Amino acid sequence: MNWMVKVRMTEYSLDKVVYTSCVQEAFGPIVELQDEKGHASYYRIEKEFDIAGQAYVVLLPDDEGKAEEPEILKIVTSPEGQLELVTIDDDDEWENISELYDELSFPE
Numbered sequence: 001m002n003w004m005v006k007v008r009m010t011e012y013s014l015d016k017v018v019y020t021s022c023v024q025e026a027f028g029p030i031v032e033l034q035d036e037k038g039h040a041s042y043y044r045i046e047k048e049f050d051i052a053g054q055a056y057v058v059l060l061p062d063d064e065g066k067a068e069e070p071e072i073l074k075i076v077t078s079p080e081g082q083l084e085l086v087t088i089d090d091d092d093e094w095e096n097i098s099e100l101y102d103e104l105s106f107p108e
Contacts, residue, residue, distance in 0.1 A: 011052040012096040014103055018050040023057045023075060026083050030062055033071070033085070046070060047104060051097075057085060058101055072097055 023031065024045050031043050043059035050056075055075035061068045072094075073085040088094045 012100050014100070016051055017100070017104065020048045020050050020055060022055065022083060023048055023085070031057075031059060031085070033059075043071060047101070048075070049104070051100065056088075056097055070101070072101060 029045055031045060032040050033043060034040050042062040044062045046058040046060045048055070048057045057073050057075055059071040059073065072088065074088050076084050076086055078084050088097060
């Protein structure tokens, strides 16, 4: 009998996740994001974690009836020392973090 084992050869693995709370400590449990036109949307912090030396936050819409995908953003510190939430532009990084969030949310 042959067994196929799925091995994840990446720095983005569950055993390397460190949960954090810097965004919640800085902004509270609800975060306001503005789009490019200045329209505000409110999100609830679902998870914050650090992996491979980079911090991320997962936000869910703070609208009970709204079924949207979570927003996954990178947490960076500005030169002035302020926390900023930025879009993940690198496709590979996005894919890795998205898969990691799925594993954190829906463990097998």
